[in-house]
Amino acid sequence: MMALPPTLTPKQHLVHHSAEQWEEFVYEWVMALKGVGYVDVVGMGGANDRGADIAAFLTAKKTDGAWHCYQCKHYDKALGPATAYPEILKIHSAVAEKKYQVLPERYVFVAPKIGGTLIQLLAKPSELKVTFFAWTEKNADKLLEEYGAAPLQRALDLAQQTDFSCFEAGNLDKILEQHASTPHHVRRFGTRMPNRPAREQAPAEPAPEEARYIQQLLAVYAEKWNGSAASLDEAGAHPKAGRNLQRQREAFYCAEQLRVFARDSVPPGTFESLQDDIYSGVVEVEERDFDLGYDRLHAVLEAARNMQLGSNILLSVERPDDRKGICHQLANEDRLTWVQEEL
Known part of the structure; x- marks a missing residue:
């Protein structure tokens, strides 16, 4: 050799x-x-x-x-x-x-x-x-x-x-x-990336900066379950919505940790470039017709998980929930919308 x-x-x-x-x-x-x-x-x-x-x-x-x-x-x-x-x-x-x-x-x-x-x-x-x-x-x-x-x-x-x-x-x-x-x-x-810190759990109570993507998720739950689970308390008590919301929040915080890690470890704009790549890969899915926002949400998350990305250096430290969490970051900025009004 x-x-x-x-x-x-x-x-x-x-x-x-x-x-x-x-x-x-x-x-x-x-x-x-x-x-x-x-x-x-x-x-x-x-x-x-x-x-x-x-x-x-x-x-x-x-x-x-x-x-x-x-x-x-x-x-x-x-x-x-x-x-x-x-x-x-x-x-x-x-x-x-x-x-x-x-x-x-x-x-x-x-x-x-x-x-x-x-x-x-x-x-x-x-x-x-x-x-x-x-x-x-x-x-x-x-x-x-x-x-x-x-x-x-x-x-x-x-x-x-x-x-x-x-x-x-x-x-x-x-x-x-x-x-x-x-x-x-x-x-x-071209050296190795520093070790990424251990993952932390999402706090029990949502922070103010979570407001918009959680609002979007509550709209999904209300549509899916006929008006129930439309508030945080109702979603928390719902047998399916509560577990779903917790998973989405864990993913959001996983992506937020990656954002902070990128800020301290790689040149400015690297994380934003990854966000843009994921947005470009899922926006066509988000624009399709779906009967429910719940279906749109899960189709987008699946597309993000399975898409082939380029050579962004952060992919070497990527965790399974990062892409899902980035989708919620995009929803937090209204770049992605789950429950869409008919035009």
Whole structure:
């Protein structure tokens, strides 16, 4: 038998990212850091990024107040001082020229590989500062041509006042660990879905957000059993309607749990895409003529259970009641109707 090719690790995947994909990955990671106190995260990269690819704001003042800067670098070789020094100068120039009001409190270089020399310099800010100014002196003519004499001097004057301990390098292992908690990790790296939590029972009393689909079910029961089981109390006491209602509510809560799981585990819109696929597969059944809404309800649920779906990643964690519950979510939004008035 032929051996299957080895699966790439997330770190190996990142080596093959383009610069744009790398910046998207870093943005996803920084968004996951909102819990540390960021009020917003903005991608600012581009040809004129003014020294900041991604800005994370600690206050509503944005770059006029406390903020952090994440500079994304994706090269084949390890990031070294020769690449870092121009970026350090660029952020000082941007502040000196009032493009930003203040320097970021943290300036983080994020690259797949950080060279040992730069790591050592970042660990000793005083030496980083000395070597930075040695670099500016060595490249004075080129920098004068690029910035102009007065703007360059303003940037260097600001750098002289700066505590270079604000400059640091992101740890890729830690970044990947934190990224794994985001909804983007599975899609980006093709890793396994996290384990879905154990199923919980529906609460004894219906919640307000259940009102519409339960109202639709009560209409089904009233039609099916000649006006009986038209209220929750009557349905609960009915030998068949009560059991049916309980099963439908359990399915609804199963699908609601999948919705929450999707929110925390996969990219936005994944669950809604699954809902739309199921709706597309059952709406033709729902539109057929039936003698009773009860028949329409069960025909739709059966169609949802048996339909072939595409490649939605949530299908790998699907439970038997999820599709039935999604039908009730659709009924809750009046996208599906069981008892239909004659036209």
